[in-house]
Amino acid sequence: MIELYTDPEPDKAGLRMIMSTPELEGEALKAFTVAEGPLAEAIAARTGTDPGHDLFPAVTAATVAGAVRVAGRxxxxxxxxxxxxxxxxxxxxxxxxxxxxxxPQDR
Known part of the structure; x- marks a missing residue:
């Protein structure tokens, strides 16, 4: 997972530009949101949970996306x-x- 975001190391100048330009940051947030679905599916597959019924995969995927954004800042x-x-x-x-x-989780 970490390699996905760090190989190669992000460009600091490019990331700074994205995070300081509202339009670009909005597009980056959209991309993170789109990535949450496949990430939730992968988390569900690895944890034996059901992404259609269990909160764990989706909440974890959203949390990971947030952690990536905070780490970038x-x-x-x-x-x-x-x-x-x-x-x-x-x-x-x-x-x-x-x-x-x-x-039991919310089903």
Missing amino acids: HWLEHGTTGSFAAILRGALSCVVPAAPPEG
Whole structure:
């Protein structure tokens, strides 16, 4: 997953331009939203959940998309010296559980 967003390392100048231009940032948000569906399907396949009935895959996919955006903003901040991969790994470790919750979900 991390390799998808970090190989190759994003271009800081290009990412800064996208995040500081409302029209471009809006298009980037649309792209993240479109990517959530396939990501939720992949999460469901790996966790044995049903993306049509369980909240876990869709919520996790949306959370991952948000973590990528926040990691990008953090990486652009003045003084941030780490690689985008390291920052993204840290962001994802804050929000992605190791396994889906036990018990019934909203079905």
